[in-house]
Amino acid sequence: MMDLGYNTLLVATGAGLLGIAAGVTGAFLYLRKRSLVSDAISHATLPGVALAFIFMVALGGEGRNLVGLLGGAALSSLAGLAVVQWLTRRTRLGEDAAIGAVLSVFFGFGIVLLTVIQTLGAGRQAGLETFLLGSTAGMLRADAIVIAVGGALTLLACLLLRRPMTMVSFDAEYAATQGLVPARVDMGMMALALAVTTIGLKIVGLILIVALLILPAVAARFWTERAEVVALLAGVMGGLAGASGAVLSALAPDLPTGPIIVLVAAALFTLSLVFAPERGVLAGAIAYMRFRRQVHMRQGLLALAHGHRVHESYSRRLLGRAGLIRADGVVTDQGRRLAAWAARDERRWSYLRSRPEGAALAARYDGLTPIEDLVTPDQLRALDDAIASDGAGPQARGRVPEGRS
Amino acid sequence: MTQAAAMMSPLPSEQASAAVPLPLKVRGMTVSYGATPAVFSADMDIAPGAMTAIIGPNGAGKSTLLKATLGIIPRLSGQVEVFGQPLDRVRARIAYVPQRASVDWDFPTRALDVVEMGLYRQLGLLGRLTRQHRSLARDCLDRVGMADFAGRQIGQLSGGQQQRVFLARALAQGADLYMLDEPFAGVDAATEKAIIDVLKSLKDEGRTILAVHHDLSTVPDYFDNVFIINRSPVAAGPVATAFTETALQSAYGGRLATGLLDQLFPSAGPAPMPQPFPTLDA
Structure with a gap:
């Protein structure tokens, strides 16, 4: 001064x-x-x-x-x-x-x-x-x-x-x-x-x-x-x-x-x-990378659930790092559990999205958010009951059988 | 309470309008873009405590009529009286909901801020926005079912949600006359219902609604009166008497789908083809 x-x-x-x-x-x-x-x-x-x-x-x-x-x-x-x-x-x-x-x-x-x-x-x-x-x-x-x-x-x-x-x-x-x-x-x-x-x-x-x-x-x-x-x-x-x-x-x-x-x-x-948070270049890049990771993780888990091989190298790296598959591509127990969870979530969503009464909730489907995060445990149970009683209904029949590509 | 008396009849008689000035009275209005008249020699009386639709074909000057009435665009000639007074004296009693296209969507403003703009006029240049103002703005958002979106930047809302926010901004003004430019254009069904519910509740409070409307099939359900225009007024009055096949055909010419006419006027039988009048611009 x-x-x-x-x-x-x-x-x-x-x-x-x-x-x-x-x-x-x-x-x-x-x-x-x-x-x-x-x-x-x-x-x-x-x-x-x-x-x-x-x-x-x-x-x-x-x-x-x-x-x-x-x-x-x-x-x-x-x-x-x-x-x-x-x-x-x-x-x-x-x-x-x-x-x-x-x-x-x-x-x-x-x-x-x-x-x-x-x-x-x-x-x-x-x-x-x-x-x-x-x-x-x-x-x-x-x-x-x-x-x-x-x-x-x-x-x-x-x-x-x-x-x-x-x-x-x-x-x-x-x-x-x-x-x-x-x-x-x-x-x-x-x-x-x-x-x-x-x-x-x-x-x-x-x-x-x-x-x-x-x-x-x-x-x-x-x-x-x-x-x-x-x-x-x-x-x-x-x-x-x-x-x-x-x-x-x-x-x-x-x-x-x-x-x-x-x-x-x-x-x-x-x-x-x-x-700058949100509007800044860095924040945008980070948000994109996080989104990309979530998508690959989810798609990888669904592929595992259906018994497909995971071909994309990024997905395989992610799954491997999380201990869900071994280096040779074999699924671990943890991997099987998470894959089953993802597949069940996807089934719940697809059931909900095929019903007019689920429209309000289905509007929030983004392919990533687990439905458990959006509904109460009671609602979830009701949903699962509806799926179970409807299990062999028309929705399930048109599907590709699991385990085949 | 004379206002209640006026509300009884859809269009007040001359003596009623002498006792209580009409919410809106337009005389001899002509608006032009350059030397092309968009609205020519329009007289319009809007009844209090009722919902009136301005209808007419594309390019008939519906929005122009509304905007010139409000002084948004200049008029070439004509007089406007609002509640018996010149427009500038009664601005506070009029609320306007623009067509969505008139807004800068990238503007840094949240839904709640937009509603608060409805209060700026009464705040003046220096008035402070208090907690009461803010909670009033929130109530208005709530009334159109948008309370959960108060903090959302306006451009990130869907078209229907944006329209509801603009209605909330008009509500915040606490006006007596609501003028809306195509409030139902391009909005989803939920929004259409939310908006019509709010408008009907405003009407029940004795307020007056005037809306440019494009969907003829909903006119009888939504509105009490119509004002049919094709550059100049074609017909005006209660839906029961003024919303007729003849009036619509003379306003729209051959542009109306006959299926729609059959649906609106089932008893009339197959609609006759409009007579080909010789017109200047044909």
């Missing part, structure tokens, strides 16, 4: 608040499937930054005032957003095409303006290119405060709008019957994205801010099936990425802040992708 210093702490606080605001806002954008709109918004800020600089210089100022530059950024990204909306609503272009067009045109225009500024007054260009990738070097205390306050206000707005945004994202028609106007809620959501983008320009930069909006949200989605928890977790992860990224980039000289923050967010995403 000693060598971090007051300035780093200030920057880390600002970046943390920005990260929380970006995470929560991004969660709602993601739920509304509008994440990429924020990419158009962020790239559309560049001409605004450049024009604001030119304007402020023309007025005789220094041109570096952060609030002035961000104001310009907000205005031009608003124009970009309006063009995206117009193209999507009034023409046959899809939103993806509209985003692509607006993003590249505004960004290209911004780069041209930056070049013009460079040639105009070489000494005064004020490092506008740091808005591309973000930088905290030489950040003023006032700048950090602007960012922190902006982040906090955005967060507050998210809190207010969380239910309307959730409702519109899930079921816009129903939301409309509840007196919400989906188009207006969407506009509010876009305003939040615009706010996050603008206040994030200084720290993360316009090229990468979209990552801070998307990554925490998709990472959070792995952990929960509830929208409000997605938003909460995304906020936590975004804040973590923002604060720790800012500190990391301050530790080593010349490390750019924005990319480091994004890498931390990417690390959180990767961890979630792999390790």
Whole structure:
């Protein structure tokens, strides 16, 4: 903490608040499937930054005032957003095409303006290119405060709008019957994205801010099936990425802040992708392997019960490891017992599934769950009695005799 | 108690409607997609405390009529009065059950959360969701037979179960007018029974039900009134008087299976072939 210093702490606080605001806002954008709109918004800020600089210089100022530059950024990204909306609503272009067009045109225009500024007054260009990738070097205390306050206000707005945004994202028609106007809620959501983008320009930069909006949200989605928890977790992860990224980039000289923050967010995403319970890749693989083992065990036991040879090597390994068959394939006593048990379970199921009165229970047949786990001992006894009295009935006759393939 | 009086007659007379405003009154509604009218010049009166089916052929504007009435899609012209007031004044008294297709199934939300969305309007932007709210939501799930699935993500439920959850969300609102868009489309028999039982119990409580319905064979069993539409209204009134072979044939044209007509109107004998009228879009 000693060598971090007051300035780093200030920057880390600002970046943390920005990260929380970006995470929560991004969660709602993601739920509304509008994440990429924020990419158009962020790239559309560049001409605004450049024009604001030119304007402020023309007025005789220094041109570096952060609030002035961000104001310009907000205005031009608003124009970009309006063009995206117009193209999507009034023409046959899809939103993806509209985003692509607006993003590249505004960004290209911004780069041209930056070049013009460079040639105009070489000494005064004020490092506008740091808005591309973000930088905290030489950040003023006032700048950090602007960012922190902006982040906090955005967060507050998210809190207010969380239910309307959730409702519109899930079921816009129903939301409309509840007196919400989906188009207006969407506009509010876009305003939040615009706010996050603008206040994030200084720290993360316009090229990468979209990552801070998307990554925490998709990472959070792995952990929960509830929208409000997605938003909460995304906020936590975004804040973590923002604060720790800012500190990391301050530790080593010349490390750019924005990319480091994004890498931390990417690390959180990767961890979630792999390790999240239920939805994670690892959990999925484990569940699949367990299922495969159960299927092979069951099929192996039924084959033994019918006196078949077990051909599949995985089934044989499983049965062998459990001590149900010997290495030469001969069934052990234990194997015979379990095989008989599996065959009986299968008989109970097939009896149940052939009767209309068993339909409710039969719906839960998955070929693996023993029926004993689903019914009471009394019910089981009644079932066995019914099978016994029905034993030589039509069901049994059509069967392949046991022991033959 | 004047409401009870109005409930006696299937369609209230003019003086009854003057005393108690109708749950729903639509006048001169036209809805278009671009320059193509989907619903043209529709008047609709919905009787209180009864179940009314909106029926008509595919593309007749049944869902459009319902959605435009609720302000989900804009209308080109026309007036809507709900309980004698403009729609925005009485939102709390209307509950809507959408067609299942309108929802994002991968959305991170559980059955119970969906039902709680029925309470968001009365909670406002800042209201806290209390334990009472949660138990009310659970009761609503229970009423549609879905209590065991409260914690299930909505996309992991079967189509019929999803439909029941949406009905529970409407129940949570405690509305007086229920508007449902094809509640029985693509659901299993158990769900159909569960839904119709709930709707009938709502009716017994004096509430009004209006449903877009596609299965003509169940209309007499399920509903008191029909509103038959083919872009413009064709017939409206109690099932006994308005749900006639003539009305159905003029709405559906040749699209009705004669077997179904025989089944619905057994005494009428073999249904005559619909007369080929010259129509503009034929």
